[in-house]
Amino acid sequence: MQLELRGITKRFGALTANDHIDLVVAPGEIHCLLGENGAGKSTLMNVLYGLYQADEGEILLDGAVQHFDGPGDAMRSGIGMVHQHFMLIPVFTVAENVMLGHEQTSFGGRLDLDAARKRVREISDRFGFSVDPDAIVGDLPVGVQQRVEIIKALSRDARVLVFDEPTAVLTPQETDELMAIMRQLRDEGTSIVFITHKLREVREVADRITVIRLGKVVGEAAPTASNSDLAALMVGRAVELVVQKQQARPGPASLVVENLDVIDPNGLKVVNDVSFTVHEGEILAIAGVQGNGQTELTEAIMGLQPRVNGRVSLGGQVLTGLSVRRVLDAGVGFVPEDRTEDGLVAEMTIAENLMLDRSHSEPFVARGSLRLEHLDGFAEEKKKEFDIRAQSISTPAGRLSGGNQQKVVLAREMSRDLRLLIAAQPTRGIDVGSIEFVHKRMVETRDAGIPVIVVSTELDEVVALADRIAVMYRGSIVGIVPGDTPRDVLGLMMAGERPSEVAA
Template sequence: MTLELRGITKRFGSLVANDHIDLVVKPGEIHSLLGENGAGKSTLMNVLYGLYTADEGDIVIDDEVQSFNGPGDAMAAGIGMVHQHFMLIPVFTVAENVMLGHEETKALGALDLEKARAHVREVAARFGFQIDPDALVGDLPVGVQQRVEIIKALSRDAKILVFDEPTAVLTPQETDELMGIMRQLRDEGTAIVFITHKLREVREVADRITVIRLGKVVGEAAPTATNAELASLMVGRAVELTVHKDPPQPREGGLVVENLRVVDESDQIVVDGVSFTVQPGEILAIAGVQGNGQTELTEAIIGLQRKTTGSIVLDGEQLVGKTVRQIIDHGVGFVPEDRKVEGLVGEFSVADNLILNRSDDPDFFSFGTLRRGILREFAEEKITEFDIRTQGPDLAAGRLSGGNQQKVVLARELSRDLKLFVASQPTRGIDVGSIEFVHKRIVATRDAGVPVIVVSTELDEVSALADRIAVMYRGKIVGIVPGDAPREMLGLMMAGEKPSDTTAEEVPA
């Protein structure tokens, strides 16, 4: 089946998410849709899958114009979709999830679960999957859950299969396995649309590449295109992708974490006996698949986790038991993983967001009154220094792009004298150009003699920034290895395997 999208336009109020997009995907090819977060890729695929209705344009399959009123119509036309966030019901079995929405029944209306089990076994055997049809989906690793999503799509006899950012929660090995599955489907004649913002992946698996920027198709490229060429298409200018940094110059002192344990609100242990050090003048990157305790670890350091035991000592001072205010005042800068919810007040101006953590700073407040003139001068200086693209310091921070919002957070945190800088997912959801800037500022902070912790699920980012890498799995640190550790080793560690490399540090059991 050949898919054509002709002049697809989708508006949300005054925002044009898709602007007259044309796309052709042929049988037996992997066509990658490349673009930054917010470029319009997922909106376009949601139009294709019947979740949205286009304001203009046509969906054409084998020269016939289609009209989809929902995902059921798209599936009936032979379109399947593997979503970025799995559309599975955790308390259902694999077979129950696969048959959900097109249940087959036996006599007296009983569900024909055996037929669903047989279908799961058939597709699993075809791809070499090891999947128990009776396993509860909630008990399966994320990589296996994704395979269930693929089986679901193929059970509807999908001839056009859309993968929407499918590697976001996978280890490198699981990503490689997924690439193999996509190639096998392609070789069997399936037309595949692969949505991603990761340059490495698109060059490895795509037969053709279409780049979308700000809702428009801005060019096509072959898989032989360089990362620099693809990045330039994505952001509209030349981008430096390599992180340049000198060898670290660690010094005495810094952060010492010993036997840290965090229990969440449901009394589950989410950080389990973690120990590590970060010296002034080095970057420790914490890697791992999202959800293995990294978030809770950084929140414990900043004082946001109440049920914390163990020791967090910064320059000789114990942080466990201190309030967030006390920890910030001690010199800890923190970039949270969700800038919109935890890092900014969207309704406040850029200027006001730049001093959210300085409510008692005499430089900005006099007898409880904000010195507006001083704040404006400070804000204009930081807007220039951090290249924040805004109409002015009075603009609401919520109206900035993701990259510029992140620069506001960075400007606020890095404009104080710091003893420790913690950045959690510092480049999530921002454009390649902003990533370049953020990386430079993180390295500059390290070079200024500040101990830096970077938490990231992006292995390329981890490898580019880190002097040392700690990998977390199920709340524990599996191992700490040098920053140039092989990608394959890191992937195995992300799945819970201890490193065999002789350069790995001893980690308490």
């Protein structure tokens, strides 16, 4: 089936998310839609899938104009979507999830689960998925859950299949398996739209590449194009993709975490007996698939988790049990993984956000009064130093792009007298140019003798920055390995295998 989008335009108030986009996906082709987060890729596919209605433009399948009032219409026309965040019911079986919304009944009006099981087995056998129709979805590994999403789409005879950032929660090995599945689907005639911002994956699997920037198609490229060329198309300028850094020269041990447990509200250990040390002048990267305890670990160090056992100390000072304010005052800088929820106050100005950690003390406050002249001078200096692109320091943070919001958070946290920097998902949702800047500042912090913890689900980022890598799986550290450990070894560790088991 050939898919064609003509002049698709989608507006949200004053924001034009898609601006007269044209796209053609040929039958049996993997067409990659490449662009940074916020470029308009997912919006375009949500228009295709009937979740949004276009303000202008047409959708054509095999030359016939389509009108989708919702996802049901799109599915009936042969379009399927594998969402970045799985649309599965964890307590249902695979067969129940596959038939959900398309229930078949047998004699007497009973649900025909046998028919659903048969359909799951047929598709699973055809593609070598090895998925048990009666398995509870919540008990399955993430990679298998994604296969269930693919089975759902194929069970409804999808001839155009959209993968929206499908590798965000996968290990490298699961990513390789997904690429093989996509190629097999293509070879059987399925048209595939692959949405991503990861250059490595694009060049591995795409037949054609369309690049979107700021809601517009800015060019097409062949899979043979270099990473540098693709990055330049995405950003609009040349970008340095390699992190430039010298060999680390670690000093004395600084942060010491001993036997740390974090208990969630249900009484479950989400961090289990974690111990590690970070030295002055080194970057320890914490790798792992999202949801394996990384968030809770950083929050425990910061004093944000209420139920913690074990001990955390920084330069001999015990942090365990201290309030967040006292942890910050001890010299800990914290870049949270969700800047909009935990890193910024959107309604406040750039200048006000830059002093949030220190709004109670000098140099911003003297004798109980705010020193506006000092704040303005400081903000102007940091705006220039961190290349925060805004009309003025009085611009509300909520009006900035994702990359500039992240620069505000970094400028605030890295402008204090630091003894430790913790950066969780420091480049999530920002463009390649901003990533280049963030990585450079991380390395500069390390080279200033400050210990740095980087938590990232992006393996390319982990490998680029780390002097040592701690891999987490189900709340525990599987192992701590050198920064030059091969990607395939790290991928196996992210799936729970210990370094000794991988070597064997």
